[in-house]
Amino acid sequence: MPLRIGFAFNQKPAEEEEPPSPPSHDLYAEWDDPATISAVADALSLAGEVILLEADESFPERLRRTSPDILFNMAEGLYGPNREAHVPAICEFFGIPYTGSDPLTLALALDKERTKEVLVSRGVRTPRWCLAEDEVRAPSRGDLPLPALVKPLYEGSSKGIDAGALCRTGEEVAARVAWIRARYRQPSLVEEFLPGREFTAAILGNGAEARVLPLVEILFETLPPEAPPIYGWEAKWVWDTPEAPLSIFRCPAVVEESLAEELRRAARAAFHALGCRDWARVDLRLDAQGRPHVLEVNPLPGILPDPRQNSCFPKAARAAGLAYPQMILAVLAAAMDRWGMTKPSSLTSLLTSPWSEGSEPEGM
Ligand SMILES: Nc1ncnc2c1ncn2[C@@H]1O[C@H](COP(=O)(O)OP(=O)(O)OP(=O)(O)O)[C@@H](O)[C@H]1O
Ligand SMILES: [Mg+2]
Structure with a gap:
């Protein structure tokens, strides 16, 4: 029996398919394009049978029904600070092993302040910061680490981090915090701007x-x-x-x-x-x-x-x-080793044999 590999992803809608009223132009920035999805599926197919499981509303039911041996998780989710944790949490619910971090880590890493709190507690350097819930409660200027990089608390792919994110004055910070609140409906992380490499x-x-x-x-x-x-x-x-x-x-x-x-x-x-x-x-x-x-x-x-x-x-x-x-x-x-699963010999040998880009299957 070949290894049955589920593959969870969110595919970026083609531009003309985007719903007319998403709250912002970058709603789907973190999702993957068809070329990435097919390259990952092609790679996984070298180790077993790939079951495509787009992480949409019907994902839980399709995951339960197909019950793969392991799931390769690349799904970013759509709404809320726990969106990246949804797919691994559903896998855990059904007892299906999956690649990558668990729901706790995925939700933690998306929240940039919680991440920094953990880093500080473990002695890992991270820029000084303060959290600004909204314009009114923005911290007093004396506490601001200026110049500051102001970013949404839980976004990725540089959503909300354009040239206006680098703020040199308290007024600029307040305006940016208000902009982030209006656009992304979340607090801002006001972080000391690090000038180095x-x-x-x-x-x-x-x-x-x-x-x-x-x-x-x-x-x-x-x-x-x-x-x-x-x-x-x-x-x-x-x-x-x-x-x-x-x-x-x-x-x-x-x-x-x-x-x-x-x-x-x-x-x-x-x-x-x-x-x-x-x-x-x-x-x-x-x-x-x-x-x-x-x-x-x-x-x-x-x-x-x-x-x-x-x-x-x-x-x-x-x-x-x-x-x-x-x-x-x-x-x-790495995930199969961690879950104590036996890897197919094809997988082990693919990892150890030299492979030049030129020899990759087409489309990679
Ligand atoms: N405190 C800071 N000081 C200097 N530059 C910063 C700081 N925070 C962020 N940046 C700049 O902004 C970029 C994006 O920030 P960050 O990595 O936090 O955002 P992201 O949206 O999560 O990015 P990714 O695309 O990696 O998910 C960084 O790569 C860096 O160039
Ligand atoms: Mg980054």
Whole structure:
């Protein structure tokens, strides 16, 4: 019997299919495009029979009925701060093993303040911050860590983090907090703006075996001259297009070994502090003294398959010698090991054999 692999995802609607009245233009920014979904499905099909389970309203019933041996989870969910926890919680309800972090970690990582509280309690550096519920209760100016990066409390994919997120005065912060409240209906995290270099660390595996893949540096000098040095909405979605990709990543990052080790240590500490499993990406930035701080943790990292597109996790995997399908299968293998499942021999051998991008099946 082949391994039966469920695959949970949320597919971005084609533009013309989007409902006419979503609250914002970026409602589906975190969802995956058809090319990513088919590349992941193709990779999983090398290890078994793939059962596509779009994470829509009928997902619980289809999951129960098909009852896969394991589920590969890539579903971001739609509404609320616990949206990423829905699919793994349903898997737990039905007793079905799944890849990646559990509901607690997924909900925790989406809430950037709770994440920071955990990091601080574990001695992991993260920028100073305060929470602003709304304009009226915005903290007094003396407490504001200015200049500040103001962001929605529980969004990803740089939703709400455009050029206006970098605030230099109390007035700018108050206006931004009001804008976030009106647009995303949630509090804002007002965070000390760190001016140093930025890196992201992709992590694969579990426990002592969790390995940090080659670090990626974000090169702000590739942004338009008037742009603030942040890897925000415009850099991810406006200035970077498939036709004209920004050369914004350097991987492996060129850093002295002592700094690289500090970055890896902070990333691993954040991964473990939050209880991440199988894979995650940790975003880090240096302060004015050159010390690494953790900005946030992404337990469901973006994974665009086309090597010409900017996507940190696949880029780091490639630099580590893992082709895209191998990266997906490495996540599956880590999860199967963790659940004490016997891996098919095809999976083990695919992970150990060399694989050049050129030899990948078409469409990858
Ligand atoms: N405190 C900060 N100091 C300096 N820059 C920051 C700070 N917080 C965020 N940024 C910039 O804004 C970018 C986006 O922030 P963050 O990673 O918190 O948002 P996100 O929407 O969760 O991103 P992702 O696309 O990784 O999910 C960062 O990559 C960084 O360039
Ligand atoms: Mg980020």
